Amino acid sequence: MWRNTKDRELRDRAAEVIPGGMYGHQSTAMMPEGFPQFFTGAKGTRITDADGNEYIDYMCAYGPNLLGYQQPDVMRAVAEQQGRIDASTGPSPLIVDLAEAMVGMISHADWAMFCKNGADATMMALMIARAYRDKRKVLVARNAYHGSMPWNTPRPAGVVAEDRAHLIYFDYNDTQSLADAAKQAGDDLAGIFAAPFRHDTFADQSLPDAEYARTARRIADEYDALLIVDDVRAGLRLCRDCSWETVGVRPDLSAWGKVLGNGQPISALVGNNRARAAASRIFVTGSFWFAAVPMAAAIETLRIVRESDYLERLTAIGEQFRAGLAAQAVEFGFGLRQTGPAATPMVLFEDDPDFRLGYGFCREAMTRGVYMSPYHNMFMNAAMTETDVAQTLEATGAAFEAIKKSRASLKPSPVLAALMEA
Amino acid sequence: MWRNTKDRELRDRAAEVIPGGMYGHQSTAMMPEGFPQFFTGAKGTRITDADGNEYIDYMCAYGPNLLGYQQPDVMRAVAEQQGRIDASTGPSPLIVDLAEAMVGMISHADWAMFCKNGADATMMALMIARAYRDKRKVLVARNAYHGSMPWNTPRPAGVVAEDRAHLIYFDYNDTQSLADAAKQAGDDLAGIFAAPFRHDTFADQSLPDAEYARTARRIADEYDALLIVDDVRAGLRLCRDCSWETVGVRPDLSAWGKVLGNGQPISALVGNNRARAAASRIFVTGSFWFAAVPMAAAIETLRIVRESDYLERLTAIGEQFRAGLAAQAVEFGFGLRQTGPAATPMVLFEDDPDFRLGYGFCREAMTRGVYMSPYHNMFMNAAMTETDVAQTLEATGAAFEAIKKSRASLKPSPVLAALMEA
Structure with a gap:
């Protein structure tokens, strides 16, 4: 009862x-x-x-x-790592193992950085896109959720207009709308945020149209901007790679979180060599970003992803x-x-x-x-x-x-x- | 060797x-x-x-x-909680226990919210200060570190001018500089960020002058703005309360992190009733913010803090x-x-x-x-x-x-x- x-x-x-x-x-x-x-x-x-x-x-x-x-293999990796080192004065070698694992699995990835929230990863993507060519405008699909930071949180309280000053909105899966937004950004276009598929609350979901995805890639190349796939919500539930591999389009950056450690707190941003120098120029960090236990969980989760x-x-x-x-x-x-x-x-x-x-x-x-x-x-x-x-x-x-x-x-x-x- | x-x-x-x-x-x-x-x-x-x-x-x-x-009592609490529930579809009752513990220990606190990074807590403070009276300007001590989000990260790469449009800088421990900054903000003053003491890298530390701290409190009251103490770095190392209890000044909000779970990933923002309505209006969240294991660690850490x-x-x-x-x-x-x-x-x-x-x-x-x-x-x-x-x-x-x-x-x-x- x-x-x-x-x-x-x-x-x-x-x-x-x-x-x-x-x-x-x-x-x-x-x-x-x-x-x-x-x-x-x-x-x-x-x-x-x-x-x-x-x-x-x-x-x-x-x-x-x-x-x-409480998947047993993951929890065993967690318990074993807890007896060695977790958050400490430096990262453990697991950060290298995990970065190598992600680079090995995600086709577009040449490097990885780890953090805690999905929103840390999308924020890093935003900063890297801007650092890449010192440009400012970023295209974001209308109503798409990329985390609850002021630049994207769905409620207005506590947000000032400047938090979104350089965002330009387009309609998901609408190539014309995307092209118009890019034109509006002009030579100040830093990046394009692409949800792997449309998954807004209270609305039907839409898978990405392949032509739309290819257009996003082409525009990013034409404008020398970075294409970002926010895979925080959908990652590893559509394929064992970046979700846009399903439509044959490779972004420059993809944001990961949620599933990465099967519930242990870890998120990640991965990118290609085009974005590497910009990624090394930003200063981002967090008290627990280098903790080893969630990385042990992620390494085991990714092993199961690959082998099962x-x-x-x-x-x-x-x-x-x-x-x-x-x-x-x-x-x-x-x-x-x-x-x-x-x-x-x-x-x-x-x-x-x-x-x-x-x-x-x-x-x-x-x-x-x-x-x-x-x-x-x-x-x-x-x-x-x-x-x-x-x-x-x-x-x-x-x-x-x-x-x-x-x-x-x-x-x-x-x-x-x-x-x-x- | x-x-x-x-x-x-x-x-x-x-x-x-x-x-x-x-x-x-x-x-x-x-x-x-x-x-x-x-x-x-x-x-x-x-x-x-x-x-x-x-x-x-x-x-x-x-x-x-x-x-x-690996403090044994904390690790025992971690292991026990791991066998029950950690990150899941809702918080566990521990979030209430932990909020009650913080409210019971931190003199100025009537409520608490939990997150992962120290920067989540300072970001929430920034948003709540702005939501409080729908004002925008925030005073920040020059060179003070409050996390690596674009509004405060110490390196310029990936940051646009608008990220800091409504910040006004003052000199730590300088009441005249603080008063001048407040005057500049005028009726748009939303909040004042106060480091518990000056702890910039490459510089001597300064404890807060009591007169400076009282001035910060008085200005916040006069302008109907919120006073914020960022206790992420110093919390629980100066006293068993907000660090500014040492100078007899109570902020409206204080940000906590790092020590809270003795290394388990958890941070917090606590506040008084003046700030409660604004805190309930902002939308902030994270995939792992409601996870129970770091809360169990924090409850045990705070027990040791109180009893030892x-x-x-x-x-x-x-x-x-x-x-x-x-x-x-x-x-x-x-x-x-x-x-x-x-x-x-x-x-x-x-x-x-x-x-x-x-x-x-x-x-x-x-x-x-x-x-x-x-x-x-x-x-x-x-x-x-x-x-x-x-x-x-x-x-x-x-x-x-x-x-x-x-x-x-x-x-x-x-x-x-x-x-x-x-």
Whole structure:
């Protein structure tokens, strides 16, 4: 029996000592009512909330969980390294091993730098693009998320106009819009940020059009600017290389994070020799950027990526999940839009402008042990099995049935409604 | 017998796959010749380099090592938490426990937010100051380091003028300079960044003048702006509270990092109720900000901070170290300037404009098993004992003797000389 007594008690305490009760992407403020805010366990494919409810987790820590929580090989590498050295007065030799591993796997990469947040990597990309030829303008797809620094955070509070003075926005997958933006930048064009595919919240996903990707490459070359792929969210879920290898286009820089250490805190920027001198000129650093333990985790994660069929498995499971949901939607008379890669599924309801169907559906699935998001792309992991999908579909089938019955009385999320009005 | 064969081999490999061979504050580019770049062990007070040379480490990972590397209580908390949950789809209850612990210990704090880099915390402070009354200007002490984001990184590459458009610089400890800067900002003054004490590289440290600190507080109040203390570097080494409690001045916000989890990756911004609404309006987040393991480490570190005499011990050891060096300097005929708190000692030579004495001295100490910096403040940790200091002074005595002999032939560091010319 699902319950949330302890979660509510924790929320009351959190409201006293954390602004707004919680912050950032893991705040449940925008999630359907009753979604748990606090978790006490994560193993394999499952998370357990503070009240002891267990869920099959389709958010995978918003990405990092690639191989299953507490994957034994990765955790063994972590424990062994912890007994040697972690954060210290200098890096360990693992930073060289890991840089070599990434250069060996990522086709466009000749070098790597490591950091903690995905936003550290995108910030470094921004700085390197500007340092490259001492130019300033950077093209960014409208609404694309590249981290919560002032230059890109989706909310205006605390941001000044100058933080975005040299950004020019274009529409994703629109070659004309991209070309126009480049023309506007002219001889001040420093770089082009390209999401590997469009994965904005509350919107269908779009895979990159190959012609659009090639245009981005051509414009970067013509203007002597750097092409950047932000692979923080999608990296290693589409292929064992930079995600734009799937469309045959190589960037100068790509930003990595989330999955790199299967949940251990590490992110990276990799680049080609064209960008190397600029990369060596910027000064970027962080207290924990050289810590050895997350690098040991990353080296082991990348070994598994190279040597196992993790990608084929999580893709196949993603396709089963998608097909099962599609069949259930038909059965219960709902239209679903399932977009983007099967490894990072986005599930939105047709004829659901205020998302009340999606919210109702996810809430019903949640109380039945399946954790899904009604507005953010989800993530598959390689520990998921056919049994997990079967158990998931049992819950989602019941969820479809429940919202079919309650459809007339479903209401939009008040938080979301307020946000959409603003 | 000190040797560096393996370090040099690793440097050769690193030069291929890491821009400039290494980056950030842990690059040895500016250190004396031969300083090891790579380390394979860190335990208690000691670090071991890739060639097996062991050092008493006076850099303490540039701060994080407060209680000794691999402190057993902290590592037990880490191991236990790793078996439950770390980075996942939501925070664990530990985020509430840790926020309560910080609010309970830091006098000015009513709330806390957690992140990864010290620069995340200072960036959040900058954004909250601007969100507070929708004003823009921020006062920053000239040459003060608050992280390597474009608004503050010490090198110009990759930075555009707009990144610093609304910063106004003043001289540390100079109340007139601070008042002039505030007047310049006028009714657009959002915040004042105050280092807890002046700890710029290559310069003597200065403790804050109480009158200067009170003036900063008064100006913030008069202009309805937020006063920020950046305690990332000094936090918990001066007192068990915000460092400005030592001068009786309470900021609105303080930034924490480094020591918080005794080396586990976590930083924090804490604030008072005046700043709470603004803090809840900004959108800031990171993939690993809600991870539970570093929070478990921080909770245990703070417990030790509250319940042990760690602070008195590391301060006493710092004073012994300082007194021993001072006596040796006199003995061997050198003038030393030892400035700032004993817990974060800065050691510079008199009559050493190009730092050749300091570099020579640190190199001699290093090859004798003591790792010191000739240009950056050092850090004491609570695992250090009188025996460590005695062993240190044996090495430094020999180092003074060696540079007394070689004084005429010492040369300035070519990297540093190039930097000072630029």
